[in-house]
Amino acid sequence: MSVAPKPSALIRRPALVITLQALASFAILATFLPLLPSQEWYIRVFDYPRLQLFTLAIVSLLLYNWLAPKTRKRDKFLLVALLVAIVYQAVNIYPYTFLAPKEVKDAAKDSPTDAMLSLLVSNVLMYNKEHGKLIALIQKQEPDIVLLLESDSVWQQAMQPATKKFPYRVEIPLQNTYGMHLYSKLPLRQQKVDYLLDKDIPSIKTFVKLRNGVWVELHVVHPKPPVPTEDATSEKRDAEIVMIARDIANSKYPVVVAGDFNDVAWSRTTELFQEVSGLLDPRLGRGFYNTFNANYLILRWPLDHVFHSTHFKLESIKRLSNIESDHFPMYIRLSFSPENKYEQVEPEADEQTQEDASEIIEEGKEEAAEDKREGKSE
CATH class of the missing domain: 3.60.10.10 (Endonuclease/exonuclease/phosphatase)
Structure with missing residues (x-):
């Protein structure tokens, strides 16, 4: 009878860990590149997908924390950087959610x-x-x-x-x-x-x-x-x-x-x-x-x-x-x-x-x- 591999066994699959590292690195870089003062299109394009990068960073954090080793300094750095990226994106996303105060008030129902x-x-x-x-x-x-x-x-x-x-x-x-x-x-x-x-x-x-x-x-x-x-x-x-x-x-x-x-x-x-x-x-x-x-x-x-x-x-x-x-x-x-x-x-x-x-x-x-x-x- 075959037994499903434990999560720790997946760590020995280098391709999976490398893929996670690549996704996490992309989420981090794409989050912070727009902070550069450059007007080049390949920098400014990352202004757009804020929700997508927020989601990618969360998924990368969860999978990396579950599947990848966390003993090396570079792994710890990657996890911390992902957390910072998630917080940064969340702060910028928050104003557009129903949790935030409305900048424009609702019109009165009896408005002429x-x-x-x-x-x-x-x-x-x-x-x-x-x-x-x-x-x-x-x-x-x-x-x-x-x-x-x-x-x-x-x-x-x-x-x-x-x-x-x-x-x-x-x-x-x-x-x-x-x-x-x-x-x-x-x-x-x-x-x-x-x-x-x-x-x-x-x-x-x-x-x-x-x-x-x-x-x-x-x-x-x-x-x-x-x-x-x-x-x-x-x-x-x-x-x-x-x-x-x-x-x-x-x-x-x-x-x-x-x-x-x-x-x-x-x-x-x-x-x-x-x-x-x-x-x-x-x-x-x-x-x-x-x-x-x-x-x-x-x-x-x-x-x-x-x-x-x-x-x-x-x-x-x-x-x-x-x-x-x-x-x-x-x-x-x-x-x-x-x-x-x-x-x-x-x-x-x-x-x-x-x-x-x-x-x-x-x-x-x-x-x-x-x-x-x-x-x-x-």
């Missing part, structure tokens, strides 16, 4: 309907042909504003059954996957399309009039991600995000910013954006709302964001169903509540933060100028 603003934000994936799924979502949700990203002239034409009910619009159909379409049932004014650092990467700034007569400043953004096929560094992405934050910081209006930041909510750049702009994140204390990648369950993180000023409280927020894009659409409904704005703590930028912001903007402009000299942005 004329103070509401609802947005549906969707990176459609330009090559996606399943237009009907998004049309059905828009018709079901009935948002005040629809923001389409990666939209071209084909999407513009195909979406007419849904967008014909939106009389106010800014349409920027592009073939480079950075097109934008803004459709609004509420009046718009001063629609402005900016190309902050790249001549082919637009952003939108406009003002939308709520039903109660209040004008709200609205920004739509979609910078390039730091990946080899787009930009080798995050310099221009980070600079564009911070430049918009600087613009918002001087606003005298209630503000909403929405779009695909190509950056996760917990990155230093997004934190800097909040501190400089003073905007709030409605996900804090509620959940991650991972919108990318819709095709792979284990590779998801929050790339599509809606931030807003303290003038608003949250009526609802949800990730919508799959439309065959690589992003899930997001829906949010805000309540304009200026009389209660001081119930919410506005992020603030200290002197060092402002210096960091200025440095990021300067580096992004220098990178854009270098790209222009080399013809990359032509």
Whole structure:
């Protein structure tokens, strides 16, 4: 009769222990590499999978503690480093769990309907042909504003059954996957399309009039991600995000910013954006709302964001169903509540933060100028 090997017997299987060491080392390195000041894509990419690295570190710790030897110094060091990585990731994950306090308060149930603003934000994936799924979502949700990203002239034409009910619009159909379409049932004014650092990467700034007569400043953004096929560094992405934050910081209006930041909510750049702009994140204390990648369950993180000023409280927020894009659409409904704005703590930028912001903007402009000299942005 055969007998199952005891765990101690598995220690003699070098391949298993080596595999565990490799996984543990990867979890540790990937956790702490983003702390480096480098903007290279192969460093910044590890900003994204925080939940995945947290899970990998826990699994590695449990298996290593069970199966591998723990008498050698390097094994003890690996176990301690895994514990530190787990704690570090947990601290960063905690604000997005229901255990944490909500940064944005819930709107009162009796909030006036004329103070509401609802947005549906969707990176459609330009090559996606399943237009009907998004049309059905828009018709079901009935948002005040629809923001389409990666939209071209084909999407513009195909979406007419849904967008014909939106009389106010800014349409920027592009073939480079950075097109934008803004459709609004509420009046718009001063629609402005900016190309902050790249001549082919637009952003939108406009003002939308709520039903109660209040004008709200609205920004739509979609910078390039730091990946080899787009930009080798995050310099221009980070600079564009911070430049918009600087613009918002001087606003005298209630503000909403929405779009695909190509950056996760917990990155230093997004934190800097909040501190400089003073905007709030409605996900804090509620959940991650991972919108990318819709095709792979284990590779998801929050790339599509809606931030807003303290003038608003949250009526609802949800990730919508799959439309065959690589992003899930997001829906949010805000309540304009200026009389209660001081119930919410506005992020603030200290002197060092402002210096960091200025440095990021300067580096992004220098990178854009270098790209222009080399013809990359032509």
